[in-house]
Each structure stands twice: as structure tokens, then as C-alpha cells.
Amino acid sequence: MEKIDVLDKKILEIVMKNARIPSKDVAQVCGVSRAAVHQRLGRLIEEKVIIGSGYQVDPKTLGYTTCTFIGMKLEKGSLYSQVVPELEKIPEVVECHFTTGPYTMMIKLYARDNEHLMDLVNGKIQHIPGVAATETLISLQQSILRPIPVNFD
Secondary structure, three states: OOOOOHHHHHHHHHHHHOOOOOHHHHHHHHOOOHHHHHHHHHHHHHOOOOOOOOOOOOHHHHOOOEEEEEEEEEOOHHHHHHHHHHHHOOOOEEEEEEOOOOOOEEEEEEEOOHHHHHHHHHHHHHHOOOEEEEEEEEEOOOOOOOOOOOOOO
């Protein structure tokens, strides 16, 4: 990966706030040509500095009112690679992390309500081979949602 320079960081700061901003507007703010911005964005995507794009949809508008984090203990940590494909089959699971500490894995999921959450945990997650125990933590409110800062100098 090539070094990320000051211009790359400025472009990233702008597009992280608004991925739909036209390249000409980014170019104007950065004081460079639209072609330079387009080329830089292409390189950042190719080098996997930018790893996704799209729209963020509020899960509540789709009826998913309960955000939950579930700490999972596996019988053996090496079962992680077998458990992940099973979790991928559960569309409500939106994140999965292999962790240190008291849990082997931590997942984030959205449920319509507590009954739906109970069905997901008791009826699906706890039935995955290798899952030894779960602990469910319900998020009462999300207070911060932001991208990682680009300028860390």
C-alpha cells in the first residue's frame, strides 16, 4: 500500500461524512482537479483503504427496535471458523468479532422485540454446535456513531 498523504486524508474526511458528494465538490474543497480526486479515490478503493460504500439505514425504521450485543463462549476457540458460517445464516446478526477476554466471540444483532430476541438466542444461536454459553446485553441507546478519525498526527 502506498503511503496515505495529506490530500488522501482530506479526501477521506470529506467522503466519510458524505459518500454521495460529487467529485467536483471534493476537488473544489481540496484545491485539485476532479480527475485527481477520482484517481485518488480509485487507488484508495483498490488498496482497500476504502472498504465499502452505501447507505446507512436506521434499523428502527425497518421494525428492528432492539439492538443487542451477545458475548459467546465456545467450547474451544478453534471452533470460531465453524461457528461464523452458522451466524452468517442469521440475517439479524450484523457484526461478529473474535475477541480476547471473557468471551470467545462478540456479536451484534438487531431484533424486532424481546420475543424475537429470545427466539434468536435460544432458538438459533445457542443451537449452533460449539457454542457453550451466551450473555446478552441490550443496548438502551446508541450515543455515538462515527467513523474513525483520519488525521491522527
